[in-house]
Amino acid sequence: MRHIASVSFGKDSLAMLLILIARGYPLDEVVFYDTGMEFQAIYDTRDMIIPLLQENGIQYTELQPKEPFLYKMLERPVCKRGTKIIHKYGYSWCGGTCRWGTTEKLQALEKHCKGAVEYVGIAADEASRLEKERKGNKAFPLADWGMTERDCRKYCYHKGFKWLEDGIELYSILSRVSCWCCGNKNLKELKLIHRHLPKYWNRLKELQTKTDRPMKGEGKSVFDLEQRFLKEKRISEDGDIHHGGARWIKKNS
Ligand code: SF4
Numbered sequence: 001m002r003h004i005a006s007v008s009f010g011k012d013s014l015a016m017l018l019i020l021i022a023r024g025y026p027l028d029e030v031v032f033y034d035t036g037m038e039f040q041a042i043y044d045t046r047d048m049i050i051p052l053l054q055e056n057g058i059q060y061t062e063l064q065p066k067e068p069f070l071y072k073m074l075e076r077p078v079c080k081r082g083t084k085i086i087h088k089y090g091y092s093w094c095g096g097t098c099r100w101g102t103t104e105k106l107q108a109l110e111k112h113c114k115g116a117v118e119y120v121g122i123a124a125d126e127a128s129r130l131e132k133e134r135k136g137n138k139a140f141p142l143a144d145w146g147m148t149e150r151d152c153r154k155y156c157y158h159k160g161f162k163w164l165e166d167g168i169e170l171y172s173i174l175s176r177v178s179c180w181c182c183g184n185k186n187l188k189e190l191k192l193i194h195r196h197l198p199k200y201w202n203r204l205k206e207l208q209t210k211t212d213r214p215m216k217g218e219g220k221s222v223f224d225l226e227q228r229f230l231k232e233k234r235i236s237e238d239g240d241i242h243h244g245g246a247r248w249i250k251k252n253s
Contacts, residue, residue: 001115001116001117001137002028002029002115002116002117003025003026003027003028003029003116003117003119004027004028004029004030004031004112004113004116004117004118004119005017005020005027005029005030005031005118005119005121006031006033006109006113006118006119006120006121007030007031007032007049007121008032008033008042008121009032009038009042009043009045009046009049010042010121010176010177010178011149011152011153011156011161011163011171011177012121012122012123012142012149012152013120013121014045014049014121014152014156014161015121015142015147015151015152015153015155015156016119016121016141016142016152017030017049017119017121018155018156018159019141019145019155020119020141021052021056021058025119025141026117027056027058027119028058028059028116029058029059029060029061029116030049030053030058030059030060030061031061031062031063031109031112031113032046032060032061032062032063033062033063033064033105033108033109034062034063034064035065035069035101035105035179036064036065036068036069036070037069037070037101037179037180037181038179038180039163039165039170039177039180039200040165041163041164041165041170041177042163042177044164045161045163048161061112063108063109063112065101065104065105065108066104069094069101069179071090072090072091072100072101073090073091073092073093073094073181073207073211074089074090074092074207074210074211075089075090076089076090076091077089078090078091090211092211092212092213093181093183093207093211093213093215094179094181094182094183095182095183095184095185096183096184098183099184101179113137115137116137117137117138117139118136118137118138118139119138119139119140119141120133120138120139120140121141121142121152122140122142122143123142123143123147123148123149123151123152124142124143124145124146124147124148125148125149125150126149130143153171163177165197165200166196166197166199168196168197173189173192173193173196173197174189174192174193175189180193180200180203180204181203181204181207183215183216187216187220187225190204190215190216190225190229191225191229191232194225194226194229195229195233201222201226204222205222205223205226207222208221208222208223
């Protein structure tokens with residue numbers, strides 16, 4: 001039976017892949033589903049790994065969505081359920097209960113891996129995901145090895161994979177390196193993207209100008225969030241100035 005590792009080039013699936021190879025597990029193919037909206041650091045990691053796959057005679061396959069992500073997000077005519085009446089264009093932000101990108105990704109991977117053993121990089125401490133995914137011929141080596149998310153990150157860092165974007169390690173500001181425009185990113189992560197990755201923040205703003213739905217719900221468009229983050233920054237800087245001033249007075253009185 002064929003053995004395929006499903007790899008997103010994030011920390012968990014990458015750790016799984018490196019260990020599968022190092023320990024000589026059966027592995028015929030690596031499959032990566034490219035949404036087209038990955039961070040550059042993910043593509044850089046992929047490019048570092050492809051030669052290793054070639055050296056080990058492992059086939060590399062890249063899958064893509066049937067229609068480009070941005071077309072589906074912003075332009076695709078969407079009809080009212082059960083009718084042919086177009087009521088909007090594009091599904092808007094992907095995430096939460098409307099994870100149209102994930103649905104397509106999972107279906108494509110399932111179809112591709114049909115009849116093979118599929119290695120999936122879910123860590124030992126992701127109990128609910130493991131429970132949900134345990135079906136068919138899927139194998140979960142990280143769980144079998146007792147490797148947690150933290151272990152995977154440590155292992156990859158040790159092997160020299162850091163997911164750098166403009167000098168920032170992505171895993172120092174994000175819990176998951178998923179699509180840069182993912183609606184599942186929480187406010188803390190978005191605040192850190194605003195602060196450290198202006199290039200991606202500007203891309204988020206550009207997307208927000210093209211869709212009516214605010215990225216994080218009512219009153220939380222990318223522009224609303226930007227105002228909020230800037231205000232918080234000003235308050236914290238004012239606090240620092242006052243705090244510093246008080247210390248100065250005390251020191252010199
Ligand atoms: S990572 Fe987020 S944006 Fe990308 S496909 Fe999954 S839910 Fe959608």
